[in-house]
Amino acid sequence: EAQVTQNPRYLITVTGKKLTVTCSQNMNHEYMSWYRQDPGLGLRQIYYSMNVEVTDKGDVPEGYKVSRKEKRNFPLILESPSPNQTSLYFCASSFSPGQGLEQYFGPGTRLTVT
């Protein structure tokens, strides 16, 4: 089954404790992206990757890191989480970054930072 998977689905952590949210896709997509969803703000892009070893900042990259060492995986790293990073996070992928960007989304990771 073609899908984007994220782990964990739910995470409660404390300020400053490094964490990684994994994202994996099995569709051989070149393009992958991370979004956060907050009430009243919709989905905002954090980082994206056009292909292996190619990553770039989205609209809200502060406090986040990413890496793309393999085509299928695109982990999101929070080196020192803060309460304002409490949010619902989505990973997405698509075949190419060309026109259309009909992205496939993962099920989401709900992160709470206390």
Added chain:
Amino acid sequence: DQQVKQNSPSLSVQEGRISILNCDYTNSMFDYFLWYKKYPAEGPTFLISISSIKDKNEDGRFTVFLNKSAKHLSLHIVPSQPGDSAVYFCAATGTASKLTFGTGTRLQVTL
């Protein structure tokens, strides 16, 4: 600076009637527009899209209209069904790398 705006946070429609969801954008460089649907506890799923060279695209019960001069697009669902109850996001892109989303409209289809 919200470049894609959905001014109605919620909408309630009776089953069988038409649902019209609206979206406005400010960036004239946007040339492709998409609608996504999101159920609780799931990721958004692609619904329908339209290129800026068209003014209408239809897929079954779903039609998207684009008015470039007004920088406005709308999604029509006819007839509305209870299973259409979800949050709908419009999104726009003008480059190969970036998709800008609106804030979403929660549609409730009542019996």
